[in-house]
Amino acid sequence: MSDVSAVSRTLRLLSLLQTHRYWVGGELARRLDISTRTLRRDVERLRDLGYRVNANRGAAGGYHLEAGADLPPLVFTDGEAVALALSLRAAASSRLISEAAEITVAALAKLEQVLPARLRDRISSAHHNTELSIPNSSDGMVAPEVLAQLALACRDSERQLLTVTRDAGDEVARRVEPVRLVLFARRWYLICWDLDRDDWRTLRLDRIQAATGTDIRFGVRILPLEDAEAFVRSQLGSPPQTHSVTVVIDAEFEEVAARIGRWGSSLAPADAEHTIWKIESDHAEVLVGMVVWLQWPWRASGSAKFDALVQEAAGRFNSAAASETAVISGQIA
Numbered sequence: 001m002s003d004v005s006a007v008s009r010t011l012r013l014l015s016l017l018q019t020h021r022y023w024v025g026g027e028l029a030r031r032l033d034i035s036t037r038t039l040r041r042d043v044e045r046l047r048d049l050g051y052r053v054n055a056n057r058g059a060a061g062g063y064h065l066e067a068g069a070d071l072p073p074l075v076f077t078d079g080e081a082v083a084l085a086l087s088l089r090a091a092a093s094s095r096l097i098s099e100a101a102e103i104t105v106a107a108l109a110k111l112e113q114v115l116p117a118r119l120r121d122r123i124s125s126a127h128h129n130t131e132l133s134i135p136n137s138s139d140g141m142v143a144p145e146v147l148a149q150l151a152l153a154c155r156d157s158e159r160q161l162l163t164v165t166r167d168a169g170d171e172v173a174r175r176v177e178p179v180r181l182v183l184f185a186r187r188w189y190l191i192c193w194d195l196d197r198d199d200w201r202t203l204r205l206d207r208i209q210a211a212t213g214t215d216i217r218f219g220v221r222i223l224p225l226e227d228a229e230a231f232v233r234s235q236l237g238s239p240p241q242t243h244s245v246t247v248v249i250d251a252e253f254e255e256v257a258a259r260i261g262r263w264g265s266s267l268a269p270a271d272a273e274h275t276i277w278k279i280e281s282d283h284a285e286v287l288v289g290m291v292v293w294l295q296w297p298w299r300a301s302g303s304a305k306f307d308a309l310v311q312e313a314a315g316r317f318n319s320a321a322a323s324e325t326a327v328i329s330g331q332i333a
Contacts, residue, residue: 010042014311015075017065025061057173085123089144105181109151142188142205149211153178157218176216180228189232243303244280245287251296
């Protein structure tokens with residue numbers, strides 16, 4: 001048997017060992033269509049590679065994969081790889097991570113590099129046809145394909161052509177050399193060298209509509225500050241204030257969850273008759289809009305600006321309710 005087929009079979013053995021806690025030796029050999037003697041050789045091959053495969057003797061003897069001191073390479077099926085890529089994209093682009101931000105992006109870059117084209121198509125299709133319920137707000141959402149592309153570009157030092165939306169709403173092209181991705185104040189930023197401006201630039205990723213590789217590599221660029229986050233802070237000034245509000249709703253959890261639907265992923269039962277809803281946004285007005293249509297009594301705490309805006313909104317509602325304006329047959333009288 002060729003070395004190639006032996007390696008392929010060993011990888012399949014590893015994949016099977018990862019799917020079940022314990023395999024009877026005879027069943028495992030039948031699944032691989034090999035003899036028990038060949039199975040023992042393949043198990044030894046895995047052990048030589050650092051995998052801890054334990055064997056039990058006897059009529060029901062078999063094998064199981066144990067955790068070791070180091071994390072060995074893992075084998076994923078196509079479906080598992082798609083699920084993992086979607087999860088990494090979602091976690092990074094939705095900013096549901098903080099301290100592990102750079103690690104998540106690095107893992108995403110490694111996975112994106114080796115994904116076959118057929119799996120990339122499945123991931124793109126799944127992403128565009130799946131709704132991800134993100135708690136809190138949608139401010140600063142990043143296109144997952146942009147994040148993945150720029151993660152690779154930073155790692156591989158590849159020049160990129162960017163399509164960026166400016167504050168005025170118009171789009172502009174940028175030729176850049178990406179250096180670092182930084183999660184700062186709940187937003188992703190790209191630190192890059194702007195080839196047209198011949199200077200450092202810090203770009204918000206949610207403003208980048210497209211990123212295209214050029215296959216042009218560039219040399220190492222040293223940031224003006226050793227700390228990438230400190231550099232972003234120096235470019236942007238003080239981060240925007242985040243408004244966090246805890247809402248206590250006078251209704252059962254199941255009833256509230258059914259009403260709010262996908263927007264209620266941060267809901268939690270307080271007791272049998274009350275529900276807690278924790279929400280946050282860079283804009284307190286967004287939070288007012290989230291609670292104004294609740295059909296149950298509620299109380300909120302956590303943001304003075306939110307409280308003031310609620311009072312203003314209540315005044316407008318009261319004024320509208322007290323108005324003597326009548327609507328008759330669709331006409332205002």
